[in-house]
Amino acid sequence: GIQVEQSPPDLILQEGANSTLRCNFSDSVNNLQWFHQNPWGQLINLFYIPSGTKQNGRLSATTVATERYSLLYISSSQTTDSGVYFCAVFRTGGGADGLTFGKGTHLIIQP
Amino acid sequence: KAGVTQTPRYLIKTRGQQVTLSCSPISGHRSVSWYQQTPGQGLQFLFEYFSETQRNKGNFPGRFSGRQFSNSRSEMNVSTLELGDSALYLCASSPAGRGTEAFFGQGTRLTVV
Numbered sequence: 001g002i003q004v005e006q007s008p009p010d011l012i013l014q015e016g017a018n019s020t021l022r023c024n025f026s027d028s029v030n031n032l033q034w035f036h037q038n039p040w041g042q043l044i045n046l047f048y049i050p051s052g053t054k055q056n057g058r059l060s061a062t063t064v065a066t067e068r069y070s071l072l073y074i075s076s077s078q079t080t081d082s083g084v085y086f087c088a089v090f091r092t093g094g095g096a097d098g099l100t101f102g103k104g105t106h107l108i109i110q111p
Numbered sequence: 112k113a114g115v116t117q118t119p120r121y122l123i124k125t126r127g128q129q130v131t132l133s134c135s136p137i138s139g140h141r142s143v144s145w146y147q148q149t150p151g152q153g154l155q156f157l158f159e160y161f162s163e164t165q166r167n168k169g170n171f172p173g174r175f176s177g178r179q180f181s182n183s184r185s186e187m188n189v190s191t192l193e194l195g196d197s198a199l200y201l202c203a204s205s206p207a208g209r210g211t212e213a214f215f216g217q218g219t220r221l222t223v224v
Contacts, residue, residue: 031210041148041199043215050210086154090210097167098144098156099203099213 002027002091006102013077014110021072021105023087031090032063033099034072036083043086046072077109113138115204115216123222129190132219134202136183142166142208143185145177148199148218157200160185161208189221197223 003026013019023032034046047054047061049070054061058078063070074081084106088099116135124130136143144167145157156169160179177187189196199220203213 031212033213035215040217041201041220042217043201045212045214048212088154088213092209097209098146098159098169099154100156101146101154103153 002029002089002100004087004089004100004102006085006087006105008105009103010106010108012108012110015077015079017077017109019074019077019107021074021085021087021107023070023072023089023102025068025070025087025089027068027091028065029089029091031099032070033088034061034070035086035088036081037086037104038083046085074107079109079111082107082109115202115214117200117202117216117219119219120217121220121222123224124192125224126192126194128192129188130192130221131186131188132200132202132221134185134187134204134216136185136202136204137214140204140206140214141183142205142211143179143183144203144205144208144213145185145187146201146203147171148201149195149197154201157187159208166208192223194223197221 005024035043051065060073084104088101142161144159159167179185201218202216205211205213
């Protein structure tokens with residue numbers, strides 16, 4: 001099945017800093033989503049971005065499908081940005097036909 | 112528009128028992144998928160239901176099963192619980208599955224003792 005690798009696994013930043021999270025995937029995909037998991041466990045949708053660039057406030061994402069990677073940018077970090085960020089991909093016929101998740105990036109924003 | 116609702120939020124069961132979890136998808140969404148999250152294995156796909164039929168299944172034993180009702184609500188059942196089944200179970204709702212945008216519920220945290 002398809003492999004998803006996220007880097008870095010852990011990231012500690014001061015409030016106000018910018019960060020870039022990376023997601024590499026091993027094959028072409030039909031869908032790519034970025035999520036933020038809150039302390040209660042819920043996955044919050046950030047971007048649905050199989051290709052191209054999108055922006056939402058301080059967050060933006062870029063997926064280069066031909067090179068099999070996606071980047072999530074967080075600018076002017078706030079303590080509320082802390083948590084685990086997951087990249088998940090979907091590939092028709094890629095195995096179980098569900099979303100395949102990376103192991104996540106654990107982001108800590110210190111005041 | 113109401114989001115994805117999972118019940119119960121927390122559950123404690125004994126080894127050997129069975130458990131049923133419930134998921135109500137976003138109105139109009141026909142696909143419901145279930146995922147298991149553990150510290151060791153991360154987030155793993157269990158199965159997907161679409162129009163009351165199981166369309167896809169992940170690599171889990173037959174003790175894990177589910178169903179979907181005509182109103183798209185879904186239940187998953189785990190029989191003969193094992194300690195290793197302790198996990199956060201997440202339900203995802205999407206308009207049609209197959210790569211359409213998925214929205215997750217708050218999860219059910221199951222502890223098996």
